[in-house]
């Protein structure tokens with residue numbers, strides 16, 4: 001069995017560009033030549049500014065969108081060419097966790113029905129009793145109680161709803177789960193619980209995870225490898241620890257340096273990404289980052305740098321020779337605040353007690369309590 005579970009080759013997705021009654025709609029180059037490999041069992045993160053194409057890429061990988069060009073291979077089979085039973089198998093093997101646990105669960109379906117539905121689709125011969133037992137087991141696995149099966153989504157907190165979403169994603173027995181900002185809609189005190197739950201599940205069940213997240217702390221905590229996207233392209237990709245410790249692309253450097261230190265002491269040293277991200281309907285020529293890059297030279301406007309690899313690489317003409325005047329403030333592995341958040345979940349799952357350094361806001365404490373009914 002190959003080590004690579006998911007592979008994208010030169011993926012392109014352009015939206016619009018067609019004639020309509022209102023004239024020609026501008027062509028949006030949402031994803032423009034992405035190649036990557038995700039290894040079995042790893043957690044692969046995708047990071048980048050809003051609008052850089054992360055969700056579009058995730059949808060292409062899942063075949064929720066058809067690419068303009070390029071290919072996605074899942075376990076060696078081209079995703080865009082499967083149909084019939086093979087497509088059903090693909091839907092079973094690749095699951096999606098949505099960002100918003102409030103709108104992604106049908107409010108009219110009980111939790112038992114929501115979690116049991118994928119079983120009905122993928123294991124139609126399973127007896128009703130067996131299915132109920134399986135739903136109870138899945139609810140336990142995600143930290144909920146079997147009796148929650150009779151309740152409806154509105155009766156749960158955000159964190160609990162995301163757990164229901166995870167149980168539903170797990171029901172078909174997937175090999176890979178893609179989470180598009182799976183915790184960003186949650187209160188910070190609940191985020192760590194859900195992240196740790198996903199980490200535990202992926203380890204216990206041998207799952208591969210592809211996680212999109214804005215929060216670099218989340219990515220650092222949970223991913224093995226990371227791809228940094230800018231305007232539809234990957235500008236840097238590699239092992240998370242290495243990318244965080246030694247970011248080589250000027251954009252990655254700026255992105256990582258923008259994580260504020262706890263005491264604000266690094267504010268003066270932080271490199272700043274100048275201005276807004278250009279529009280993906282009219283991206284800059286050559287290196288797409290050149291209009292904001294402090295190191296840009298003539299060549300950058302003319303020639304597009306390539307990553308040169310499916311696994312590790314830096315798409316910058318000058319990354320090897322860039323002189324960085326001041327050392328970058330390397331974020332500590334985990335800030336005190338993040339440590340405290342993860343301690344909450346660990347203590348709760350291990351039955352220990354938690355002492356807060358700082359009192360949590362009322363809403364956060366309430367949600368945390370609700371999450372451990």
Ligand SMILES: Nc1ncnc2c1ncn2[C@@H]1O[C@H](COP(=O)(O)OP(=O)(O)OP(=O)(O)O)[C@@H](O)[C@H]1O
Pocket residue numbers: 015016028029030048049050051052053054055056057280
């Ligand atoms: N269906 C669509 N039709 C036209 N343009 C689209 C469509 N979907 C996405 N886009 C555009 O493609 C670009 C990338 O969007 P995408 O949602 O992939 O970004 P993102 O990185 O996920 O952003 P965010 O962090 O805000 O979720 C954006 O400019 C967006 O407006």
Ligand SMILES: [Mg+2]
Pocket residue numbers: 054055056180
């Ligand atoms: Mg998105």
